[in-house]
Amino acid sequence: MSALIDKLRRLRNQAGVQAAPPVPAMPVPVSDALARIGDERQRLRRLLDLRPSGKPSPRMPARATLPLRGEEIAPGLYALEQRYGAESLSPLLPPRWPDCTPLARARFLCFDTETTGLAGGSGTRAFMIGAADWIGDELRVRQLYLTAMSGEGAMLAAFARWLRPDTVLVSYNGRSYDAPLLAVRYRLQRLVNPLRDCAHVDLLHPVRRIYRGRWENCRLATIERNVLRIVREDDLPGSEAPAAWRAFLRDGRSTDLMRVLEHNRQDVVTLARLLEHMDQNATPSAWLTSA
């Protein structure tokens, strides 16, 4: 197989492609030799020197890594649940809610995804979904994450089971990013999209209206630090999540993936706190305009 790579790399260099040298990876087994070769294919083959590599090579042993948290609830899918005491359980009225009646706390589901990139389109997927909601007298944080691509269907089905017809989704930029992305994934897995019919409060917009210009940006991390006074230690930035996932898939290195898990957990906890902070019911005089 290396002859093929050499040939293609050489052709690409000749065409002026400036590619970084490929990351050395484990050789992968070839399914079967190229059968049914016609005239054209023979020429192509010569050009690319396609030869099956022979015997498959073993997977590299996973390096010493942090153990995966949670439990495997389906092949390739891990789930983790944590609970915290809730300070208050009063009903909440989200900003810009169409009517004035506050909603029972149990209806809200604060969620956030970690994805394989920002490119959009059908090639980007969520590998982790976290959600925080109030149950009984606790704040419950549940997280789902993939340890293999094949777990995606199970993850989407599990997430769908967390939603009820009267669920109010809460997110940060979720209407523009997370929800459309999940819509794509549900469609590709040929599952009904459960988010479509749920009410969805995207806190980014009211936060921007209130806090625009006060700090360097309105990112969740900035608001978290300056408004909610939450400080994270040793946080893996969200932009490094895709690389952490790839490193896990390729080499079994789970340390950074676990850091992403922690980052995601804090994200949804922060969302819950932010929702409480923006509750119109609690501090109506803080808003400049009503809904």
Add this chain to the structure above:
Amino acid sequence: MSTDLARLIADKLPAPPDPARLLARLAQRYADRITGQFTVPARPARYAELPADLSPQLREALRLRGISQLYSHQAEAWNAVQRGLHTVVVTPTASGKSLCYTLPVVDAAIRSRAKALYLFPTKALAQDQVAELLELNRAGNLGVRAYTFDGDTPGDARQAIRLHGDIVVSNPDMLHQGMLPHHTKWAQFFENLRYVVIDEIHSYRGVFGSHLANVLRRLARICAFYGVEPTFILCSATIGNPQEHAENLVGRPVHAITDSGAPSGEKHVLLWNPPVVNPDLGLRASARSQVTRIARAAIRAKLKALVFAPSRLMVEVLTKYLKDVFDHDPRKPARIHAYRGGYLPTERRRTEQLMRAGQIDGLVSTSALELGVDIGALDVVLLQGYPGSIAATWQRFGRAGRRQQGSIGVLVASSQPLDQYIVRHPEFFRAAPPEQARIAPDQPLILLDHIRCAAFELAFVDGDSFGPVPPEAYLQVLAESDVVHREGSRWEWIADAYPANAVNLRSVADGNFVVVDRSDGRQSIIAEVDYSSAALTLYEGAIHMVQSVPYQVEKLDWDGRKAYVTRTHVDYYTDAIDYTRLKVLERFDGIRAGQGNAYLGEVHVVRRVAGYKKIRYYTHENIGYGPVTLPDQELHTTALWWQLPQEALDEAFASRQDALDGFLGAATALHTVASVRVMAESRDLMKSVGSGDASAFVERDQRGRGQWRVADDAAAGDTERFTPTVYLYDNYPGGVGLSDPLFRVQAELVREARELIAACACRAGCPACVGPVLAVDEDAAATPKAQAARVLALLHAA
């Protein structure tokens, strides 16, 4: 009294314009410049009834638009499509081919809300099509929703189009970059997709066509995901292999309809060669001067004329000359208009409208007008320069013609070798079948790019194929560069990238250079040059022409892929001095060619640009040199080549020098006829002369004579052997499918090259046959032209 009045009125009415009179005048006055003249006979219309199973609302809408019967080919198309056959309609311009696809598409939309995707090569055509659909829709109140979907579609309109569009009119680039990678957003559209209409498929050839074939393979995968198998309806202008080309593009059997039922008037075709003004150098009067003359005569004779010019600059120049004659009164509406890319779309639409209404007498255009835009009927079409292929020439001529009356088409040759060849072989032009359109969809780099895009769109599963290609090898290459991840039997996308953005459908792999104009302190991108041509045309000091406007390259940022230029007014142009060394890596096939052999195979080409010459315009004097320091370019591609054994050379040639001159000349002639054959753009196919093992190569010296140069790294023993070889190779890494078909007809190429040289009127050689020859030899038997003829004679199979 009344008869006097009648006569008075009759005298005031303008005489009806008659192309035949103009034809007779031209034939008489310029007999020495007309190298060929022939007539294509008129054809009556053949009609058919509107199909019985056409929906009544559509029938009524057609009636309100004045259509109560069809041409035979339109009815044939309906029948084929109703049977579920993929169909290609091959008829000339203005034969009503859009009805061939509009009828089935609109009918299905009315009956069952079936959807259709239209692909056009340009936005102008797309907009025209939507306008027509809306007219039909309005006339019959059909409720069919048609929209354009391209880069200009505003964001908020896009979602509405995805959900509600019945007919989405787009282009290949948008399908590739904007629709397929977001196919889930189009789920409703794809689930109901019944027809895919692709117009002007003859323009999808070469690299662009190879890319489109792969985009259609990706479309097929996505349609399969949504459980549909749409019918393809394709339209082509006349090319040599419309059915084969259509089948190559869509990867399925296609039913061809080639008999047009539309009427056409008699067409008179003239081939025109400007008179020679310098016999030794082979210089002729400019094609522009001739075109201006003929256009003036035509417009004075009250005929409507369309002139095709080779560049935007030429359009402006010609328009100016004609306006000087006809539009000197600014109070009157302009009779002469120019039409080219670079004008605003609104201006172009206005010009098209005026043309259709018959209010413009002369239109000067670039090839921007070649595709199907409707501009009404014309009397005279003039071509300044050969458009590069027989097929394109006939398509342009096709613009002329009214139903009841004859029309005239004139091809005026420039001094380019191809032009001269065509105009001196009128019988070739007349009898030549239009060229075949060729694509190479399995070109490895193109395939890799599209498999990468396809993996982004839908994961590959073991056993999947990509069109007819098993993708495993490519997926493994992608896995090794961390782009896909294999898990179980699936290959999933994991990179954080949007691959379609990095794939340019008009080039092979990334690496294009942009030309940045730094004149007047601004910085604007004025052109793009592909990687293979960059070293030859963008070295520092080069005069680089963009649309015939000269710029000088001040700085070349090789790694950044940028060339900075400023507008220049120098009186010379530059020509790179490049050496190519070819090494044969593998022979796929070989055949005897006269006393020598011809081969097809894989070669390794090293190209070095060592410097450049400065050549003064008109006199062609060499007024200086400049150095060039750029990295060598290597190319691994397919080629065909001819060789003669040492004995044959010893017998036929008095000296090595003679043989070398012969090979250089033969290479030029072969390259010319081969380029004609494959409809190649000028830089797609390259030529080279050298020894087969890259130990030596041949270059032209200052006097145009061949010099055998031994490469620096050649082994000592190699210098003794003398095996000159003529190579023609595809100028893209991995090849682009040109060499193979040329090899199959190599004997004909040799014959045509011999004929080219024999028929050339120059004495010792000229750019039109064997290449520029500046040294004039006394001995007629030893001219470069004669030597080239000798080489070709040796290669000619008896």
